[in-house]
Amino acid sequence: GDSVTQMEGPVTLSEEAFLTINCTYTATGYPSLFWYVQYPGEGLQLLLKATKADDKGSNKGFEATYRKETTSFHLEKGSVQVSDSAVYFCALGSGGSYIPTFGRGTSLIVHP
């Protein structure tokens, strides 16, 4: 079945550091890929998405590129801020299922 594997956290960075959160997936066909963010005390919200190979999703300075050859969708940001502290979820949507598949989430902590 479909699955998403994310790097375990927490990831702890200083402000203005470079961020990478790794995400790899297993799916049949050509899934859509998503990154969601969960701020403390809130529900998940979409951060960015990509629907086909080599697409790059971007939002709020975050980027991720859909790499079919390596089945990956790594999240990157060039300079993190304290306000980016949150839990980040990688997810996929497969044509064979009604249900989005989520990774376990990666906690990011950014210190001033």
Place this chain on the structure above:
Amino acid sequence: NAGVTQTPKFRVLKTGQSMTLLCAQDMNHEYMYWYRQDPGMGLRLIHYSVGEGTTAKGEVPDGYNVSRLKKQNFLLGLESAAPSQTSVYFCASTYLGGDRSEAFFGQGTRLTVV
């Protein structure tokens, strides 16, 4: 823009009590989902619905029941609460199936069973 609204936001139950969590969406979405979130476990799907009048089991359905009598509402019931059901519960909806569109989440319900 209400989106997905969950009620209540917090609740404390005694073991054996029952309760219903309500999820309402105003986006005319066909698909709705109930998840629970526990530390280190990510999101686990409890039940889902692909349309009014339909429901299906997810990954962890035991101890829960659901109903989708109206398209905009998806109810999650606990008939006899147990401490293992202490968790944060999230409702989500999508316009199309999970592969086609983003999921919209409610703010969550923090449930404690003592």
